[in-house]
């Protein structure tokens with residue numbers, strides 16, 4: 325059985341709004357149609373990569389602090405780097421944005437090294453219906469904390485999904501920490 329770790333107040337609501345605004349400084353890309361790691365056709369969402377958005381350094385600094393602290397306290401994984409940009413995703417009700425069951429560990433040279441995933445809820449819980457981040461640490465399905473600014477951390481191999489958004493829009497921030505493969 326593997327743990328899911330939640331930080332209820334990783335970012336303030338105002339900081340979440342700033343991150344969403346940063347992502348929308350430029351057009352978002354269609355998930356799955358760009359030459360980055362997206363290998364899923366089970367996903368309907370738009371994406372922005374924060375390393376392409378000026379003024380986002382403070383977000384990465386916060387991410388490093390949060391992930392390091394939680395890894396030390398709760399996971400103890402051998403982590404060596406953040407090899408991918410933080411990703412902001414938008415799931416809109418207009419096309420029932422969603423992401424089917426998947427693990428974040430993929431076949432590519434970078435996705436293979438993913439070890440710890442952190443997802444931050446950037447939208448207010450009452451801004452959308454559906455859009456539930458669900459995880460499967462074992463045979464049971466657990467819904468992630470929905471609170472705006474909450475961060476949910478889990479081993480990257482753990483199955484998870486985002487159910488279709490049926491009203492409004494949900495934004496999330498996802499980051500992966502990388503290291504030598506699990507053994």
Ligand SMILES: O=C(O)CCC(=O)C(=O)O
Pocket residue numbers: 411413423428443457484486496497498
């Ligand atoms: O948006 C989310 O809550 C999850 C995103 C995700 O699973 C991913 O990018 O791999």
Ligand SMILES: [Fe+2]
Pocket residue numbers: 426427428484
């Ligand atoms: Fe994922």
